[in-house]
Amino acid sequence: MTALALLATGLLFGGMVLYSFGFAAFLLKNAEAAEAGRLLRAAFPQFYLFVIVAGAAAALLRLPSDGVGALLLGIVAVTTVPARQTLMPAINAASDAGASARFKWLHGASVALGLVQIVLVGWALLRFL
Structure with missing residues (x-):
């Protein structure tokens, strides 16, 4: 169970860092602003769903040992x-x-x-160390 918890936590950490x-x-550097915004709007709900599911799975797997x-x-x-x-x-x-x-404040809160x-x-x- 600990090995699965480690893998799930590592996947979550890596996914969050890679996405962020x-x-x-x-996207922001290599796409036109409108296209980057459209793609980010489409990707963020999926990213958040990944964090919710992977975070919950990692938490449940980690619970018995930590x-x-x-x-x-x-x-x-x-x-x-x-x-x-x-x-x-x-x-x-x-x-x-x-x-x-308002956008800058909300976006700043999201980034934080x-x-x-x-x-x-x-x-x-x-x-885990």
Whole structure:
């Protein structure tokens, strides 16, 4: 069970880092702004679903051997639900309305949440050592 928990946590960490610092940055750098925005809007719901499912699975797999690690992973899974269901639509609505100050604030909150989540998953991963 510990090996599966390690693999699930590593998959979650790697996926979050790759998406946040690889895929999104690549699109913004190499695609026209409108096309990058369209692709990111299509990809983010899937990314958030991945984080919810992988985070919950990793938490459940980790629970028998490390309650703290499981809690960290569970926090990531649970906090991704409002990010997907509330924050992301609000960001899109602010963008569509041309409300740049609101968009910047909401996007900043989303980025901050994502960074905190990556740190929490990294912490859970380091607890395997």
